[in-house]
Amino acid sequence: MPKSLLEVFDLKKHFTQRRGLFSSLTAEERFIPAVDGVSFYLKENETVGLVGESGCGKTTIGRTILGLTRATSGKVLFDRKDITCMPAEELRLLRSQMQMIFQDLDAGLNPKMRIREILKEAITVHHRFSDAEVERKTRELLDQVNLKSNKLSQFPHELSGGEKRRIGIARVLGVGARFIVADEPTSALDVSIQAQVVNLLRDLQQQLGLTFLFISHDLQVVELVSHKVAVMYLGKIVEMGLAERIASKASHPYTHILWSSLVEKQNREAVQAPTTGAWGVHDFERPLHGCRFAPRCPVYHAQGRPAICTDPASEPELRDLGDGHYVACHFPLG
């Protein structure tokens, strides 16, 4: 049985943000519990999909577990080593195995460097190799992401979006990634290219035994690539389980609405899955106690607004429904 590569325990990342036109004078601050007590794990060679509306904390989770942003509290174990309290130099070395593919196609692609130099930099950041070895590894990387060697002499601006994404993937492989946080890896690409990138990531996972935290708004893609799915709402994971079970037998009212809207979308093609737009801007200033989904929850309303849902003392915790399916709701759907 594959062992856990990453274990996250009660992770919190809170921000404070100045607000208002005269914020520097009034020192008025807004508290944002972007990640507010999240626990999950990933096994080797597994993909966990992370979904939820814009602003719910997905990228912050990714950045915090890689140590790119310091956690407010909680613990992150990578290969059983606690990276939240690791000395900077040790973390720097370990980070070669934990990399992020950023949503921005140009991230990590220095516009002044040719692709050959970009890949060389990645390959040699943590290791010394002879020139011949670097050349061999560079060509191997290009081969792995299905690009021709004539790309080596080009600059990033000469590449298409799909080619930039492939070089971005080659870069993290060059550094030595075993665990990759892929943050919306297809969202900046044309629809025709998205499937190619998804297939590439799946092929690489099989060939190299990679482990992915796959962040996406696109539920169809998440369902396709993920073994397990975690659903986030305002800084919390509200449901987690095997991808097919989350997609077809959601227990949390929010998950149910997300996937129902996907079915609607498939039926009507033109309608978007609900991101921020569908229900208006959601906000961390809405209920900070009890269940954060209550103001929008059809079950809560249908049940006559039971106090247990909004009582500060009874915030719904993730409960095990069996078979690795967890839900945080007082009235899970049957």
Ligand SMILES: Nc1ncnc2c1ncn2[C@@H]1O[C@H](COP(=O)(O)OP(=O)(O)OP(=O)(O)O)[C@@H](O)[C@H]1O
């Ligand atoms: N450096 C920061 N300082 C202050 N607030 C931040 C910072 N980074 C993120 N936030 C806030 O934390 C919350 C979560 O942001 P995050 O980017 O993690 O969301 P997300 O789920 O990735 O959204 P999207 O789907 O739009 O990428 C948001 O309210 C955001 O404004």
Ligand code: SF4
């Ligand atoms: S705990 Fe209550 S308000 Fe929250 S999702 Fe469940 S039914 Fe809805």
Ligand SMILES: [Mg+2]
């Ligand atoms: Mg994000």
